[in-house]
Amino acid sequence: MKRVLVTGGAGFIGSNFVQYMLSNKENIELLVNLDALTYAGNLENLTAVQNDKRYKFVKSDIRKKEIVEKLFCEYDFDTVVHFAAESHVDRSIEEPELFLTTNIVGTQTLLDAAKRHWKIHPNDKYSRDYRDGVKYLQVSTDEVYGALGETGMFTETTPLSPNSPYSASKASADLIVRAYHETYGMPVNITRCSNNYGPYQFPEKLIPLMIHNAINDKALPVYGDGMQIRDWLHVSDHCYAIAKVLEEGKIGEVYNIGGNNEKANIEIVRLILAELGKPESLITYVKDRPGHDRRYAIDNKKITTELGWAPIYTFEQGVKETIKWYLENMEWVKRITTGDYMNYYKSMYENI
Numbered sequence: 105m106k107r108v109l110v111t112g113g114a115g116f117i118g119s120n121f122v123q124y125m126l127s128n129k130e131n132i133e134l135l136v137n138l139d140a141l142t143y144a145g146n147l148e149n150l151t152a153v154q155n156d157k158r159y160k161f162v163k164s165d166i167r168k169k170e171i172v173e174k175l176f177c178e179y180d181f182d183t184v185v186h187f188a189a190e191s192h193v194d195r196s197i198e199e200p201e202l203f204l205t206t207n208i209v210g211t212q213t214l215l216d217a218a219k220r221h222w223k224i225h226p227n228d229k230y231s232r233d234y235r236d237g238v239k240y241l242q243v244s245t246d247e248v249y250g251a252l253g254e255t256g257m258f259t260e261t262t263p264l265s266p267n268s269p270y271s272a273s274k275a276s277a278d279l280i281v282r283a284y285h286e287t288y289g290m291p292v293n294i295t296r297c298s299n300n301y302g303p304y305q306f307p308e309k310l311i312p313l314m315i316h317n318a319i320n321d322k323a324l325p326v327y328g329d330g331m332q333i334r335d336w337l338h339v340s341d342h343c344y345a346i347a348k349v350l351e352e353g354k355i356g357e358v359y360n361i362g363g364n365n366e367k368a369n370i371e372i373v374r375l376i377l378a379e380l381g382k383p384e385s386l387i388t389y390v391k392d393r394p395g396h397d398r399r400y401a402i403d404n405k406k407i408t409t410e411l412g413w414a415p416i417y418t419f420e421q422g423v424k425e426t427i428k429w430y431l432e433n434m435e436w437v438k439r440i441t442t443g444d445y446m447n448y449y450k451s452m453y454e455n456i
């Protein structure tokens with residue numbers, strides 16, 4: 105039976121993961137969700153599990169060392185799945201410091217607490233097997249590899265070459281996780297996933313922003329020429345991949361996760377407009393994002409061949425379902441797109 109600490113479980117992927125684990129894994133004895141509830145965290149995402157006796161929510165900050173240590177003592181976790189982060193590239197350009205403290209210092213605080221609680225010492229790696237089943241899983245991103253030209257794909261050995269304060273903070277966190285493994289023998293995995301979409305995604309990211317604006321007949325702001333390419337994966341396929349790596353991933357290994365589903369941004373915007381029956385005249389080209397990565401593509405051979413994972417969703421089906429979800433959950437969107445969101449939106453898209 106597993107005692108799991110999930111950080112950032114009130115965010116987009118974290119809340120999907122909490123629901124996924126509690127409904128699919130019978131070996132969960134306890135799942136604690138530690139989340140600071142920043143603008144991106146929303147307990148409404150978790151109403152389906154709030155009465156589950158195995159689930160507990162703790163509102164706090166991963167950078168608060170004493171609290172993190174206390175949680176380890178109180179709940180005796182054997183598994184950590186670390187999602188909590190500042191996750192939006194555009195915000196990182198405006199406020200890099202927040203990204204460095206949350207994404208780097210926060211990661212190190214968790215690693216330290218796990219290391220102490222699991223009594224991991226420098227020569228563990230060489231002297232004995234890892235303690236039964238303990239594992240720290242770092243949820244990272246393909247953005248740590250930087251940008252690709254027209255060809256090629258990111259493999260797990262592609263050198264890290266991040267271009268935004270967000271991706272630099274995630275790459276730094278990955279290097280710290282690696283260092284804890286190499287130096288102390290900390291039992292870790294790192295997953296690096298491509299762009300996710302699906303239910304509960306905050307409407308600052310491309311797909312939910314475009315759906316939200318199209319529903320409301322507002323301009324759809326496309327950066328630059330709209331020809332930047334991302335590899336899109338449904339969030340439930342990401343959750344399934346993380347669960348696979350938790351259960352079967354070889355200690356110390358990195359696993360790329362991606363859906364072999366490269367699309368240019370403008371294709372996605374057009375698809376959303378077509379699905380909603382809205383005119384292409386809503387498309388508005390705006391100033392490009394500084395340092396904008398041109399193309400990402402994930403080589404997922406390692407996780408598919410070694411762990412037998414493969415995505416279940418096709419993009420067409422996933423986008424249809426996601427649009428339907430946003431149409432059926434307009435109240436959810438309405439509640440999070442007031443106040444601070446409006447200020448953010450005005451500062452980002454003031455000219456349209």
Ligand code: NAD
Nearest residue numbers: 112114115116117140141142144145165166188189191300
């Ligand atoms: P999100 O922004 O939706 O959620 C982040 C969550 O972390 C929120 O609930 C927030 O309240 C919480 N949080 C932020 N700072 C915190 C702190 N100091 N202490 C505790 N909690 C804090 O993010 P997401 O899109 O769900 O991404 C989750 C993770 O997955 C991130 O680490 C991100 O880098 C990674 N990732 C995201 C994608 C994607 O496409 N969204 C793809 C690959 C990897």
Ligand code: DAU
Nearest residue numbers: 191192193245246247298299308309310325326327332369
């Ligand atoms: O690749 C994984 C990463 O994907 C994650 O690590 C990040 O947390 C997540 O935010 C996401 O980063 P991106 O920058 O790729 O996602 P975003 O949705 O912000 O943008 C996707 C593409 O769409 C990108 O090329 C920028 C473009 N875009 C985005 C917005 C918000 C627009 O053209 N207009 C917009 O208004």
